[in-house]
Amino acid sequence: MTRANHVPALELEHVGKHFRVLQGMFRRPATLTALNDLSLQVMPGETLGLVGESGCGKSTAVNVMLGLLAPDEGRVFLDGREIGAWPLAERVRRIQPVFQDPYSSLNPTRRVGELVAQPLRLHERGTDPGPRMREMLDRVGFPVRLADAYPAELSGGQRQRVAIARALIARPKVLICDEPTSALDVSVQAQVINLLLELRAELGLTMVFVSHNLAVVEHLADRVAVMYLGEKVEEAPVAPLFAAPRHPYTRALLGATLRPEPGAALPESGLGTASADPLHRGPGCAFAPRCPMANDACRKAPVPMHRHGQHLARCLCAGPA
């Protein structure tokens, strides 16, 4: 292995991100901690699954990885070099996003063909992007006959395929997918996942894959990081993470997965009715207010990451599985 193979394709080092939010006319603005001391490494060719509660900071982390949002603390590296140090054109050639919301992420005044070919115009001026654009649309299962359509004429799933085609056309090394298949039916989802698998093998694509669909993450990821309220609470290779989760939040998450078998009752998460509160964090473990196992020690001081075999878990009670 060459030296380059030991440099992560993408690395977040102790990243923190805070938003100031107004709480009404007469109150002082509060600080909302969206990311807290988040460290992640993705090696070349690896796929990292990123899962966690809605609002836990996944999309914020994605925006930080893409250099679209500057972290308030910590640093971000792309191929060993700080993300801000890359010239823009170089950066977008290396790392491309597929965003969560296929409605707002596509410019409504551009036709599908132009949207998809756009990244090529930036790099390869002069050559006709048409053939590659059509090939890419076809590969993601988008009807090429609609290349002249505007986003408003497309269904949610069709728009998401356009977003994926656009991200892949310039053959980036790192692909950051934020919920790329949530708008797709399961058959098109299978096509898109198969496409990502193919491209990963063919181009050695490095991927960060954010999803609420745990079965998809389990199918695609090599390693999985679980987040709760802006922090990483568990990380492990995919097999042990799903087979023997250590953190109680990971367990609750896996326990709430719906299976496609009729007649099963809705799962009980065991987390109570309180919700994660990003505006008021206690001094201790962020999950303690909802944790069925929490004790006084958990509430008193921040809980560091501990290694348990192949798992890293931020929990005082994460004993052997």
Add this chain to the structure above:
Amino acid sequence: MTLLDLQDLHVAIPTERGLLRAVRGVDLRLAAGETLCLVGESGCGKSLTAMTLMGLGPKTAQTRSGRFTLLGQEMAGRGRAAWKTLRGRGLSMIFQDPMTSLNPTLTVGRQLTEGVIHTEGLTRRAAEARAIALLERVGIARAGQRLGQYPHQFSGGQRQRLMIAMALMSEPKFLIADEPTTALDVTIQAQILSLLAGLQRDLGLGLLLITHDLGVVAAIADRVAVMYAGRIVEEGSASRIFRRPAHPYTAGLMAAIPVPGRTPRGTPLPAIPGRVPGLIEPIAGCAFCERCARGETLCAARPPSDVALPDGRVECHFPAVEIVQ
């Protein structure tokens, strides 16, 4: 009580490439307290059908139908104004596109309360109290403090929950939910589904749920309608459709669900080969025929007729059922 009785809905949209026959004869029926899940290929016309039910289809669309009653009122052939009295007064929708219902320039508190202040004459305080209670039930902490924020300050899933709360503000009898939980993690999804199930039990809410998540369908559907290329190709009880899908498209969908342990990790998932047909040229036979393993010459030539099933129907020349006489 029948909340919806729709027969033979057609929606066609003029496009630069010709007239797009996006919805081609859809029948839907829903009773109070019932959950009907509408599933199907991306682009098959689910949202268009739902928007038409709300009186919000594209302005240029050509719409016609047979019988069309909504909350007891005849709607066939009536103009957009007829829906004004139903929306916010019994009929409500969670939109797939957040921008349809969330205005980026107004605080979420304002957006949540505006409707009921107008239709029910609630005071701002009473409306805000209702909004806060609902936001807490959809899992948004310190809702009172977040009413003054704007939509972009919420995460994707939080925005989706704002829309759910907004749709429930008017205490609807009939809720159309278009992909309401796609941006939610599974624990919050379960919380939302129990909230909806509770409303059905307590208030007889009728739910038309459009979703790609067959786990959600399995958990809450009474009946399932499977749509393909603008038509409902199969309809039946949830328990039967999952165990014995009659239409080859339904069977293909079921097979494509990633189930851990069924397909080895990192290997291709079974997807239905091929593409949906364009709906500008008329289709002579079965719209699924080119992608179908059971396809025969007959299928390309003649549209499949309706086959009655004990719990519903299927339209296919060669359904995987013993045909009931």
